[in-house]
Amino acid sequence: MNGVVIAGVASGVGKTVATLAVCRALQRTGRVVQPAKAGPDFIDPSHHEAATWRASRTLDPWLEGESGMRRNYARGSGDICVVEGMMGLYDGDTSTATVAELLDLPVVLVVDASAGMESVAATALGFRKYAARAGVDIDVAGVIASRAHGGKHEAGIRDALSDDLTYFGRIPPREDLEIPERHLGLEMGDESPLSAKALDAAADGIRVEALLDAARQPDWFASVETEGEASSSITDADDRPTIAVARDDAFRFVYTATRERLRERADVVTFAPTAGDDLPDCDGVYLPGGYPELYAAELSEGPALATLADRAAEGLPTFGECGGLMALSESLTTVDGDTHEMAGILPADVTMRERYQALDHVELRGKDETPICPEGQTLRGHEFHYSDADPAADARYAFDVVRGKGIDGDHDGLTEYRTLGTYAHVHPESGAFDRFVDAVTKKDWTRNGHGGSRAQH
Template identity: 70%
Template structure:
């Protein structure tokens, strides 16, 4: 499957809208498009899925390693893959867009904000192409073309196109339309099914994308050098894993759900809709927005059932929002306090600004649900909450990189329940370890 990477000059330049326009343009040209996202984001991929009508692949060298990144890319299905970058092209000390493009040997389409520039767009693009060699970021970062964001037609477009050197392709423009803006909140943009782009505006944007030139640039990445690490469990089990999937629990990587389904029966349930906890051998609570649905979550019968399942010794894994739901209480920024499941000895408070945002590395103190003693797990944390824990609280992990829950510790544990601020990807091995506990 051939692919291209859409890299931005900075955060906020309009990469998501540009990606959706390119996906839609390729679809109108008859292509089956596989979307993907560089970095650990959960929100932008929801917009990709809304337009492409298939899950977006997560591509992050820190979470997956180069081989895991390539494996995840090649699990995709389509004629062409469009990878949205993260932040600016070279930003990120352990998994930048440039690093992803280099590992996959994919060309980069640079998204440049052209709202107040013409020839300077070409100068910017030329500087981004040369920077890799200057900074030692790798001569194999191939900035091959430019997509002008917020650019008008006529003289504006011509000024941009004509200023580009012959070896930097002009790949079209995204018009400056208010209907092409996606609202945001504390963890990023609204989810794709909450605020989808206006269909007519997306059609208009797609009209101005040079699909023929994008398809000419796209190429296929190398296959991974190795299969999953030796010793990783692959055998199916007879287990059933209940997975929370609703407005409060939205942050699960597609590869994680795929991995669980490969080895177990997955039973989704929606706590905020009043679902009971299904009959199961274990429970996975992904991250999400429990703070936005705290009333419905507090009233859910599933919380009491979770508490009973945990006390009975069933494995329960909660990540970020899942950790919040497993705690005693959740206090929102308006001062309301909501009773949660009460499994973990912590009280969670929402804050007005983010409390942690980083790639993380955890080291297991003892054998726990997602790792054996001494093993490391790489993941990601991004949260606006903080947890006040009891003095005798027990933690499963020391945090070698990142913030964690308390005093460079993560993995609050009680019974066989584990709650972390860290989000893990299937290629970390964490979910195979989780299934091996069943």
């Protein structure tokens, strides 16, 4: 599968819109487009899916390792993979440039041209030259001019580019090509999708043939194994457990590969706690991250958390990530000061803050045997949250923090019974979800603590 990376010179230059425009332009030629996202983000992929009707793939060497990232790329399907970068091209220790180098894909640079012409070319040339200084071997193939008018504006940009930097087109300055933001970044793709009219207008400015000429299939692609260490064991049909996965407006941050892996290993049933669904019959529960603070009243009033509290006290294996941790705690206080009772399984009170409390790749070391990480081994993930948790003095932690913040700067992963809640989002290439399914299947992970059902708090 050929591929190309759409990278920005900085955050906020319009690379998500440029990525969607490229996808739409390619689709209009009859090509099947596989969208992907560099880095751990959940929000941009939701816009990819809304625009292309295909699930976006996460490509992050910290979360997945180089081989795992390549496997995840190769599990995609289509004629061409369009990878949206994160932040600026060279920003971060696992930057978009690093991803492009490891995947061996060309880079198309998105430059905000709203207040420049020749300077767009100067910026692109500087970004190409900086690759050597940054120590990465990448091909900055050319430019998409974001927020650029046609006519003289476009001609001035195109003419200023050197012969070895390709002009891949422009994105017009239109109000309907701006995606609204909320405290955690852009709104989700199903909340504020770009209209078909706006996407078509953006796609009109993309030079499709030039992009197709630049895209290439990496040398490693033909020999990569799509099944790796994290995908080594498929559960026998007779032993497949049933995993209940919360899926609604409060619990929506799930990697495509996570959904795939859980369905390979287990029978997955979804439920919507904010819509009044009760917890279905199951052998284990996964609560992903999301926006529980926006639906705290619905969660508190609905039956699912109360049922989960009772089942957790009986030993039902439960794993919650970030928003899942918040829902598993005793209470959740919103930024408006309203406090809502949550499941009460994990001994902590969670409070939303005006500013983000953590944003980083994380590394955790298991303090004890848990359903996602063996004792003494490390687990990599990502954290981005505006809440903080205030655990009880005798709370049990599953992890020491090697990198990141976790819950208190030194620890992460509250655990009670056979329930684990952590601020970290993890990828299935880490093996975490295989271990969780194994723990549910074998019923060999035990934890005795001081927690209790919701009624006890």
